[in-house]
Amino acid sequence: MSDGTSPFGNTATIYKDRDVLRPDYQPEELIERDEEINKYASALEPVLHGWAPDNIFIYGKAGTGKTATTNYMINWLQHDAEANEESEDVTIVNINCDGLTSSYRVAVEIVNTLRDDKAQIPPAGHSKTTVYNWMYEEFNELGGIILVVLDEIDHIDNDDSILYQLARCESMGKLENGRLGIIGISNDFSFRDSLSAKVKDSLCEKEIMFPSYESGELRRILVDRAEESLYDDAYDQSAIALSAAFAAQDKGSARQAIDILRNAADLANANGDDKVSDDHVRDAKEHVERGRVEDMIDSLSPQGKYVVQAIAIAERDNQTPIRTKNFYSLYKKVANSEGSESLSGRSVRDHLSELDMIGLLTSERKNEGLSNGAYKMHELDVSLDSVLSYFESTENER
DNA sequence: ACTCCACAGGAATTGAGGGGTG
DNA sequence: CACCCCTCAATTCCTGTGGAGT
Numbered sequence: 001m002s003d004g005t006s007p008f009g010n011t012a013t014i015y016k017d018r019d020v021l022r023p024d025y026q027p028e029e030l031i032e033r034d035e036e037i038n039k040y041a042s043a044l045e046p047v048l049h050g051w052a053p054d055n056i057f058i059y060g061k062a063g064t065g066k067t068a069t070t071n072y073m074i075n076w077l078q079h080d081a082e083a084n085e086e087s088e089d090v091t092i093v094n095i096n097c098d099g100l101t102s103s104y105r106v107a108v109e110i111v112n113t114l115r116d117d118k119a120q121i122p123p124a125g126h127s128k129t130t131v132y133n134w135m136y137e138e139f140n141e142l143g144g145i146i147l148v149v150l151d152e153i154d155h156i157d158n159d160d161s162i163l164y165q166l167a168r169c170e171s172m173g174k175l176e177n178g179r180l181g182i183i184g185i186s187n188d189f190s191f192r193d194s195l196s197a198k199v200k201d202s203l204c205e206k207e208i209m210f211p212s213y214e215s216g217e218l219r220r221i222l223v224d225r226a227e228e229s230l231y232d233d234a235y236d237q238s239a240i241a242l243s244a245a246f247a248a249q250d251k252g253s254a255r256q257a258i259d260i261l262r263n264a265a266d267l268a269n270a271n272g273d274d275k276v277s278d279d280h281v282r283d284a285k286e287h288v289e290r291g292r293v294e295d296m297i298d299s300l301s302p303q304g305k306y307v308v309q310a311i312a313i314a315e316r317d318n319q320t321p322i323r324t325k326n327f328y329s330l331y332k333k334v335a336n337s338e339g340s341e342s343l344s345g346r347s348v349r350d351h352l353s354e355l356d357m358i359g360l361l362t363s364e365r366k367n368e369g370l371s372n373g374a375y376k377m378h379e380l381d382v383s384l385d386s387v388l389s390y391f392e393s394t395e396n397e398r
Numbered sequence: 399a400c401t402c403c404a405c406a407g408g409a410a411t412t413g414a415g416g417g418g419t420g
Numbered sequence: 421c422a423c424c425c426c427t428c429a430a431t432t433c434c435t436g437t438g439g440a441g442t
Contacts, residue, residue, distance in 0.1 A: 347431075
């Protein structure tokens with residue numbers, strides 16, 4: 001198609017500012033989170049008087065504005081602290097714990113964000129104590145008030161010693177020069193309970209719960225974003241309402257609602273249509289769902305993928321919900337046919353419960369007493385088509 | 399009320415693989 | 421180089437559990 005005309009085709013656009021619909025966009029104003037902002041403000045307010053902040057634990061499902069609200073709050077906090085003579089220097093250490101599965105890794109990440117490029121430390125090799133000591137050195141050098149934000153804190157499994165270290169470093173005399181506050185952000189409601197008692201008490205001094213958005217709230221958020229990002233006559237109100245309704249029906253996630261709208265607008269743009277319509281939104285929803293499923297499966301280990309493949313086969317053959325025992329023999333066939341050894345039943349149970357956690361499938365506990373005992377029934381929790389098409393397309397790559 | 403099935407899922411361990419220090 | 425620290429997927433061993441059967 002190199003005929004001398006621009007490969008970008010028609011450059012007319014329905015977008016005023018497409019960045020507003022990108023997932024990493026930080027809005028200047030937050031809608032529908034007033035109550036949470038108030039609670040947040042009262043927990044952080046002591047900082048402005050030079051006092052130590054409370055530790056804050058934020059929880060709520062994905063896409064409920066936890067991260068956006070946190071960024072909003074710390075921006076204001078730094079702004080006001082600079083303007084206020086009474087307050088000390090405020091340093092924010094913003095860590096996303098995604099991919100940081102252990103206390104050790106989190107400590108390494110904290111040290112590395114505070115150090116310059118030359119003095120970075122590797123993700124393994126040293127002892128935990130060494131890394132903690134380096135971390136305290138960095139804190140002491142900074143002084144003032146240090147706020148450690150740990151986003152997706154639930155990704156740290158088992159060992160919560162980093163949280164203990166951070167929560168208690170003042171009382172253990174490790175921090176001589178400054179005050180430290182922790183903001184923990186979690187999607188997972190059960191994470192709080194899985195913490196050891198001593199960590200729970202100190203980390204959760206203030207708790208703020210972010211409820212899922214309802215359809216009406218999502219619509220107001222979307223209307224606001226649409227006004228900023230799209231030209232007035234480039235979308236139907238019903239398309240906005242439909243995007244909001246889809247997202248509300250699923251998880252009540254604002255991110256998802258905005259994703260759907262952006263994809264719909266991209267579709268309209270690519271087709272050369274001058275308006276985002278309901279049909280674009282419907283197609284976009286399919287596309288977003290498919291992408292989400294692909295991302296989830298992509299992130300799994302090879303064995304995790306066989307488990308997904310097996311549950312999809314069970315679903316296709318109308319065998320779901322399927323009992324763990326029956327699933328296990330099906331899984332073994334799948335793994336073997338893919339040329340792999342099969343895992344023990346115990347490991348497959350672990351994979352199943354992990355897939356339940358991330359939302360690819362759902363498991364229901366049953367119990368039929370003496371004859372049938374206690375067991376679980378599993379079935380797919382996402383569209384079968386998107387899972388099957390994932391495996392068909394990776395099949396072709398080989 | 400008590401037993402007992404057939405699993406669920408916690409705990410400890412292993413072995414290969416990332417990296418460190420002297 | 422020898423020896424140490426941390427990680428990750430998986431294994432083995434084991435205790436917990438809720439209701440049908442007695």
